[in-house]
Amino acid sequence: MALLEDLRTHSGRVIGIFFFGVLWVGPTNFSQARVDEGNCGSVEEFKRTFEFLTKEESLILNEAEAIREALLVSAGCDNASLRFQKIYNLLKKSGVDLRQSFLVALKFVSKDDQMVENFVEIFKKIYLENYLDMDFVTALKFSLALSDRYEGNSETLREDFTKIVKFCSNEKEMALNVNTCGQVALELTRYSKYYPDGFFTAFQKVYHFLRTNKRMGIGVAEALRITTRVVSKGPKAPENFIQTIEYALINSRLKLNPRQALGLGLAVSDQSQKLRVVE
Amino acid sequence: MRLYVFSGLFFLFLFTSLSVEAQDRELSVTEVEVQWQEEAGAEKYHIEVKTKSGRFVKKFESKKTLFKFRAQAGQYMIRAQTETNEGRLGLWTDWVDVNIPPKKVEFKANFPTNIVAQPEVLNAPVRVSWEGSGSEAKYEIRIVNEHNEVIKVLETLTPDAQIELPPGRYSVEVVAIAEDGLRSKSAKLNSAIVISPAARLPAPKFKVAPGIAPQLGKKKAKHLEFESKAGQSNVFHLEKCPLLAERWTLVEKGILGGPIWSPRADLPPGKYRVHFWSESAGWEKSPSVSWEFVVKPTEEAVAWVL
Numbered sequence: 001m002a003l004l005e006d007l008r009t010h011s012g013r014v015i016g017i018f019f020f021g022v023l024w025v026g027p028t029n030f031s032q033a034r035v036d037e038g039n040c041g042s043v044e045e046f047k048r049t050f051e052f053l054t055k056e057e058s059l060i061l062n063e064a065e066a067i068r069e070a071l072l073v074s075a076g077c078d079n080a081s082l083r084f085q086k087i088y089n090l091l092k093k094s095g096v097d098l099r100q101s102f103l104v105a106l107k108f109v110s111k112d113d114q115m116v117e118n119f120v121e122i123f124k125k126i127y128l129e130n131y132l133d134m135d136f137v138t139a140l141k142f143s144l145a146l147s148d149r150y151e152g153n154s155e156t157l158r159e160d161f162t163k164i165v166k167f168c169s170n171e172k173e174m175a176l177n178v179n180t181c182g183q184v185a186l187e188l189t190r191y192s193k194y195y196p197d198g199f200f201t202a203f204q205k206v207y208h209f210l211r212t213n214k215r216m217g218i219g220v221a222e223a224l225r226i227t228t229r230v231v232s233k234g235p236k237a238p239e240n241f242i243q244t245i246e247y248a249l250i251n252s253r254l255k256l257n258p259r260q261a262l263g264l265g266l267a268v269s270d271q272s273q274k275l276r277v278v279e
Numbered sequence: 280m281r282l283y284v285f286s287g288l289f290f291l292f293l294f295t296s297l298s299v300e301a302q303d304r305e306l307s308v309t310e311v312e313v314q315w316q317e318e319a320g321a322e323k324y325h326i327e328v329k330t331k332s333g334r335f336v337k338k339f340e341s342k343k344t345l346f347k348f349r350a351q352a353g354q355y356m357i358r359a360q361t362e363t364n365e366g367r368l369g370l371w372t373d374w375v376d377v378n379i380p381p382k383k384v385e386f387k388a389n390f391p392t393n394i395v396a397q398p399e400v401l402n403a404p405v406r407v408s409w410e411g412s413g414s415e416a417k418y419e420i421r422i423v424n425e426h427n428e429v430i431k432v433l434e435t436l437t438p439d440a441q442i443e444l445p446p447g448r449y450s451v452e453v454v455a456i457a458e459d460g461l462r463s464k465s466a467k468l469n470s471a472i473v474i475s476p477a478a479r480l481p482a483p484k485f486k487v488a489p490g491i492a493p494q495l496g497k498k499k500a501k502h503l504e505f506e507s508k509a510g511q512s513n514v515f516h517l518e519k520c521p522l523l524a525e526r527w528t529l530v531e532k533g534i535l536g537g538p539i540w541s542p543r544a545d546l547p548p549g550k551y552r553v554h555f556w557s558e559s560a561g562w563e564k565s566p567s568v569s570w571e572f573v574v575k576p577t578e579e580a581v582a583w584v585l
Contacts, residue, residue, distance in 0.1 A: 093576050095549030097524035129575050136522045136550075136573060 040077035048081035049073040059098050069102070076109025083108045083116045090120055094127065094136070104140070111147075118154045119147035125162050126182070132165050138179050142186055149189060156198045161185045163200040173207075174220050184224065194234045202238040206230050209242050215249075215258040226266065233272040241269035308414070309379045313357065314345045321361035321369070328357050331376070331459065351414040352381040352457040381455035381463040384409040384418070384438065392468075395475045402443045402561065403474040407451050409466065411438030415455040419462075423450045425471075445561050446476045480557040480565035483513050502541035503553075503570065511559035515540055520550045522573075527552060548576045 049070040053061055061069065073084045084105045091101035108116050125131045127139035134142070146161060168174045168181035176184070191199060210216065210223040218226070230241045248254050248261035256264065313326065326346060328336040331354035339346050355377040361369035387408045394403040411418070420440050422431040425448040433440065434456075449472045455463040484506045505513055517531040531543075535555075542551065551574060556567040 090581055093548065093581050095522050095547060095574065095576070097521035097526070100521075100523035124578070124581060127575065128578055128581070130578055133575075 042074045045074035045081045046070050073109050080109040115147050122146045142182050157192045160198045160200050191232045203231050206238045230269050237269040237272035240272050241265045244268040308349045308351050310349050312347045317344050318361050320363050322364040323362050326359045352379050354378050354459050380461045381415040381457045382412045383464040384453050384455050384466045386468050392470045392472045402445050405444050406441045408439035416458045417456050419454045421452040446474045448473050476563040479563040482566045482568050483555045483557050502539050505538045511557045513555050516554045518552045546574045548574050
């Protein structure tokens with residue numbers, strides 16, 4: 001729903017644009033402080049977009065409207081038109097209302113090309129039946145969130161997300177519904193930046209360790225909570241966690257029960273990241 | 280009222296319906312008033328009445344130019360002659376036809392006009408009755424539907440009838456017919472007879488385990504299957520709505536040929552809603568059951584978005 005609210009706000013801005021003949025007073029956000037980030041070949045972007053919009057008969061835009069919308073797109077600087085068209089076409093081919101497709105695509109004109117590629121790939125992985133097969137609104141929400149989140153290797157981020165959702169929804173593993181799993185996976189991708197090769201293997205290892213150790217008697221929800229905490233402490237944390245528990249349970253001098261060993265494992269794994277004290 | 284002119288005598292007939300007791304039953308008779316113009320020199324008039332078949336009915340003498348006689352419905356003939364005060368008789372006029380039609384029937388008021396069809400046969404037995412005059416030989420009943428079409432004509436010898444009719448709105452008209460074929464004016468029942476369907480059909484049921492909703496999709500069920508019921512058909516309406524909008528438009532409708540409905544394989548991506556209900560002659564259509572599903576694009580369709 002937040003997405004839809006966002007779209008409505010954006011739509012309000014679009015309507016707020018005033019166009020009279022050749023006199024153009026830009027979108028209201030042009031009046032906000034803007035940082036000069038380089039020069040734009042805006043004429044190309046305008047031309048490409050205007051021609052695209054006028055060929056797109058199903059949008060039913062008159063000339064003035066097409067000019068107004070093309071100007072919104074060309075404001076996104078170089079490649080803005082291609083970014084816009086990619087998102088618009090993807091959503092249109094998925095059966096989305098054309099006006100809504102337009103508004104979602106408009107959100108990407110000022111983003112970079114990599115983010116658009118990321119959105120397209122993530123959306124396909126999440127939405128299409130051959131992959132995660134989530135419902136459209138959830139798929140769009142996750143795709144927008146994930147495409148905005150990537151830091152580093154976006155392919156790894158996508159892989160982590162889809163693997164976590166599949167693992168989480170697998171009847172033989174966590175057996176949770178796919179939308180809940182998407183939420184879990186989205187949360188976990190916050191830590192993707194710590195794992196250049198992806199965090200799924202570490203996640204799986206910690207989870208299995210907890211669930212297969214019968215003496216600890218940990219359920220799915222608790223195992224998920226503990227695994228998330230461990231993974232969030234960086235790539236060394238999973239090994240630190242598992243080895244601490246194994247050490248505590250094997251070492252006769254510690255005399256800890258499994259629950260106490262678990263507590264110790266968490267305490268040690270929490271120290272897996274070197275934190276700099278800020279004076 | 281009819282006026283006949285024959286051989287200088289003008290006959291004016293006036294018919295008035297009467298009821299008289301005869302042989303333990305009430306007979307409807309008509310009083311016929313015959314009037315003519317006075318003839319110069321006529322002291323009195325002789326009038327003869329016979330049936331069309333030739334049976335003599337009555338002979339009258341009258342000094343006035345008017346007389347009355349009673350007769351049941353039928354075809355009669357009448358003639359007259361003058362007699363002077365010297366006792367000289369004039370020539371008989373030609374025979375003049377007098378047709379006395381049967382009395383228009385009157386419906387009895389004590390039968391129901393709002394009827395529910397019987398579920399076993401899906402029709403309703405409608406019983407109508409009326410007052411017969413006793414002189415008519417039979418009755419013709421015409422059933423007229425709401426489109427003003429005569430859907431049934433039947434004859435009965437008694438002043439009542441029972442008719443099996445399917446649900447609908449009807450009017451009933453009855454004409455009394457005398458032995459010789461004379462027809463009364465048509466009597467129309469004041470209120471329409473309304474037959475409601477026997478009952479509402481139950482909504483179609485998906486043939487799935489209880490609590491499990493059918494899912495449509497490439498990796499899921501490819502069709503919806505219903506529990507089939509003999510004699511009833513399932514009707515469907517398929518609507519489409521773009522994603523992120525609430526704008527439903529009808530894209531397909533039809534009647535299922537069997538218990539299975541499958542969406543067309545070439546439906547473009549989007550959100551769909553299909554409504555099903557059952558229909559059967561004589562039954563009120565069932566409540567509808569609806570199902571919503573999303574057609575997703577294929578991987579190939581979105582492989583290249585530029």
